[in-house]
Amino acid sequence: MSSxxxxxxxxxxxxxxxxxxxxxxxxEKYTKFLKERSEIExxxxxxxxxxxxxxxxxxxxxxxxxxxxxxxFCSSLRQLEVLASQREELSENLxxxxxxxxxxxxxLKSERKGHFQDGRxxxxxxxxxxxxxxxxxxxxxxxxxxxxxxxxxxxxxxxDRDGEKARQNAQQKQFNAEExxxxxxxxxxxxxxxxxxxxxxxxxxxxxRIQDMEERRIERVSETMxxxxxxxxxxxxxxxxxxxxxxxxxxRIQPRQVVEVYKSGFDxxxxxxxxxxxATMRRSVSESSYLDNRSEGRRHSxxxxxxxxxxxxxxKPGRNPI
Amino acid sequence: MSSxxxxxxxxxxxxxxxxxxxxxxxxEKYTKFLKERSEIExxxxxxxxxxxxxxxxxxxxxxxxxxxxxxxFCSSLRQLEVLASQREELSENLxxxxxxxxxxxxxLKSERKGHFQDGRxxxxxxxxxxxxxxxxxxxxxxxxxxxxxxxxxxxxxxxDRDGEKARQNAQQKQFNAEExxxxxxxxxxxxxxxxxxxxxxxxxxxxxRIQDMEERRIERVSETMxxxxxxxxxxxxxxxxxxxxxxxxxxRIQPRQVVEVYKSGFDxxxxxxxxxxxATMRRSVSESSYLDNRSEGRRHSxxxxxxxxxxxxxxKPGRNPI
Numbered sequence: 001m002s003s004x005x006x007x008x009x010x011x012x013x014x015x016x017x018x019x020x021x022x023x024x025x026x027x028e029k030y031t032k033f034l035k036e037r038s039e040i041e042x043x044x045x046x047x048x049x050x051x052x053x054x055x056x057x058x059x060x061x062x063x064x065x066x067x068x069x070x071x072x073f074c075s076s077l078r079q080l081e082v083l084a085s086q087r088e089e090l091s092e093n094l095x096x097x098x099x100x101x102x103x104x105x106x107x108l109k110s111e112r113k114g115h116f117q118d119g120r121x122x123x124x125x126x127x128x129x130x131x132x133x134x135x136x137x138x139x140x141x142x143x144x145x146x147x148x149x150x151x152x153x154x155x156x157x158x159x160d161r162d163g164e165k166a167r168q169n170a171q172q173k174q175f176n177a178e179e180x181x182x183x184x185x186x187x188x189x190x191x192x193x194x195x196x197x198x199x200x201x202x203x204x205x206x207x208x209r210i211q212d213m214e215e216r217r218i219e220r221v222s223e224t225m226x227x228x229x230x231x232x233x234x235x236x237x238x239x240x241x242x243x244x245x246x247x248x249x250x251x252r253i254q255p256r257q258v259v260e261v262y263k264s265g266f267d268x269x270x271x272x273x274x275x276x277x278x279a280t281m282r283r284s285v286s287e288s289s290y291l292d293n294r295s296e297g298r299r300h301s302x303x304x305x306x307x308x309x310x311x312x313x314x315x316k317p318g319r320n321p322i
Numbered sequence: 323m324s325s326x327x328x329x330x331x332x333x334x335x336x337x338x339x340x341x342x343x344x345x346x347x348x349x350e351k352y353t354k355f356l357k358e359r360s361e362i363e364x365x366x367x368x369x370x371x372x373x374x375x376x377x378x379x380x381x382x383x384x385x386x387x388x389x390x391x392x393x394x395f396c397s398s399l400r401q402l403e404v405l406a407s408q409r410e411e412l413s414e415n416l417x418x419x420x421x422x423x424x425x426x427x428x429x430l431k432s433e434r435k436g437h438f439q440d441g442r443x444x445x446x447x448x449x450x451x452x453x454x455x456x457x458x459x460x461x462x463x464x465x466x467x468x469x470x471x472x473x474x475x476x477x478x479x480x481x482d483r484d485g486e487k488a489r490q491n492a493q494q495k496q497f498n499a500e501e502x503x504x505x506x507x508x509x510x511x512x513x514x515x516x517x518x519x520x521x522x523x524x525x526x527x528x529x530x531r532i533q534d535m536e537e538r539r540i541e542r543v544s545e546t547m548x549x550x551x552x553x554x555x556x557x558x559x560x561x562x563x564x565x566x567x568x569x570x571x572x573x574r575i576q577p578r579q580v581v582e583v584y585k586s587g588f589d590x591x592x593x594x595x596x597x598x599x600x601a602t603m604r605r606s607v608s609e610s611s612y613l614d615n616r617s618e619g620r621r622h623s624x625x626x627x628x629x630x631x632x633x634x635x636x637x638k639p640g641r642n643p644i
Contacts, residue, residue: 003578003582008585009584009585010590011586011588011590012584012585012586015584016584019584026391026392026395029377030395033373033377036373036376037373040366040369040370040373043369044362044366044369047362047365047366048362051355051358051359051362054358055351055355068540069348069540069543069544070348072543072544072547073348073352073543073547076547076551133594137597140599140600141597141599144599144600145599147600177600181600184596185596188594188596191594192593192594195590195591195593195594196593199590199591200590203590211578214577215577215578216577218390218391218575218576218577218579219575219577221391221394221395221575222391222394222572222573222575222577223572225394225395225398225568225571225572225575226569226572226573228568229398229565229568229569229572230569232565232568233562233565233569236558236561236562236565239558240555240558243551243554243555243558244555246547246550246551246554247548247551247552247555249547250544250545250547250548250551251544251548253540253541253543253544253547254540255536255537255538255540255541255544256325256533256537257540260325262331262334262337262338262341263330263331263334264333264334266333268332268333268517268521268522268525269517269521271514271517271518272455272510272513272514272517274506274507274510275459275463277462277463277466277467278466278469278499278503
């Protein structure tokens with residue numbers, strides 16, 4: 001709604017003083033609010049970032065890249081880091097808004113101070129003008145009474161020489177009364193001029209400045225509120241992309257994978273053959289063991305018995321030819 | 323890529339044991355990760371909620387509803403509370419995923435234990451079958467030698483009664499060798515049967531179960547990852563609506579507003595009139611002050627002088643009719 005404080009609130013100086021003071025209190029509260037919100041976001045971003053760092057896999061790169069679920073987890077950690085940097089960006093943005101608002105508030109404080117000083121100066125001027133009017137009015141009233149009394153006195157005494165003196169006195173008092181009437185008229189005119197000047201010019205101008213100031217303040221609140229909401233809204237699409245990335249990573253997970261890594265490429269052992277010691281009686285005592293036995297005509301035979309505890313080495317085909 | 327562990331990894335028992343152990347380690351790590359992420363979200367939501375609570379305006383409801391910028395700030399605090407509850411929802415959802423995953427992991431652990439116990443039982447069986455084969459083979463070898471030695475002895479001695487004794491001994495040894503050949507043949511057949519059973523039936527079945535278990539584990543990782551990302555993505559539209567609400571609130575802020583609240587409805591004072599004491603000489607001494615003077619024919623005249631410090635009361639029109 002449109003309005004003009006200079007004309008409509010001409011008698012609300014103190015109300016405006018309270019109101020604008022409250023407005024500045026609000027700016028300071030809102031600044032503090034933004035500061036705390038920004039700190040919350042920063043703290044949140046930090047925790048997210050630390051979480052991502054903490055869970056970086058310790059195992060060798062080969063495993064991370066070999067297994068799709070390791071790959072997915074790593075990329076989900078990267079997405080988390082992106083989320084963290086978005087929150088840092090938001091925190092940064094809120095903190096900038098907060099700093100600007102704080103600078104603006106201190107400027108506004110001094111501007112306001114100036115306007116109310118002008119208001120008080122105008123008030124002092126019209127008050128002194130009023131005192132001047134009052135005193136000259138009283139002097140005129142007093143002089144009129146004295147003139148009246150002197151007139152009575154001279155009327156009572158007749159044409160003797162006391163009468164003459166009283167008449168002169170009455171004339172003098174009359175003269176004084178005329179003088180203070182002039183002075184009273186002058187300060188009356190002066191006061192009425194001052195009053196017109198005060199209510200038609202000074203108050204409207206000063207109050208208009210206060211009104212502009214207040215309206216700028218409120219617009220600033222609106223702007224800051226909008227700018228902070230925009231900052232937060234700005235990261236939503238980025239966040240959404242992050243989560244899409246996470247979903248893709250999850251979708252790319254391949255449940256069937258291990259074989260290629262561990263496959264030895266060998267076949268299970270075949271039947272053990274009969275050794276006829278009665279046929280070759282010259283033969284020396286056999287020291288054969290299951291392993292030696294399986295060795296016949298084979299390399300890497302160690303790999304053919306998966307259950308033997310001693311066989312810790314699990315070499316891949318082609319790695320150790322002998 | 324498709325594969326069959328029972329046939330392709332038949333000799334990789336230990337590799338599979340290590341691999342599946344590592345897989346379960348990962349589940350436990352991922353569970354811990356979800357727990358911490360959920361706690362971060364909860365903590366963030368709590369801070370946001372407290373911030374909103376802390377900044378609820380202290381002033382009377384009238385002021386909050388009267389000024390559009392107060393209204394906007396209040397509604398921005400409400401939006402903040404909505405944001406907080408969305409984050410709480412996310413935290414809740416992550417924590418549920420975490421708990422399910424943790425239950426799943428302990429089930430998987432015992433399932434895995436069972437499979438590898440079966441594997442080890444099969445291994446022990448084929449190992450004992452092998453030992454049996456080895457010992458019967460050695461006995462056969464030894465008996466063959468003894469039979470050979472006894473034959474030599476009986477060949478050296480001729481048809482005297484010592485010769486007769488040696489021949490009988492040689493026949494006995496020969497008989498023993500025949501016996502242990504039979505036993506050797508039996509345990510050889512037994513072992514070869516066991517070995518076929520082991521590599522063609524037991525190992526394939528057990529490894530297939532381990533493979534299924536591992537594939538279910540990996541699918542579960544993928545599912546959980548997806549479900550958590552979905553939970554986070556689900557709140558984005560709500561967050562977006564919150565921010566829209568915030569922007570609307572900011573846009574609805576009305577810079578020009580105060581007048582209606584403070585307007586007294588009175589006009590500034592007019593000119594002060596001249597009081598001619600000389601004309602009315604009977605009149606008593608005037609006690610008029612600026613205020614008394616302005617009072618003439620007016621109510622609420624107190625309101626006409628905004629600058630007088632004593633006038634603390636700022637009553638609204640129609641409030642105090644007298």
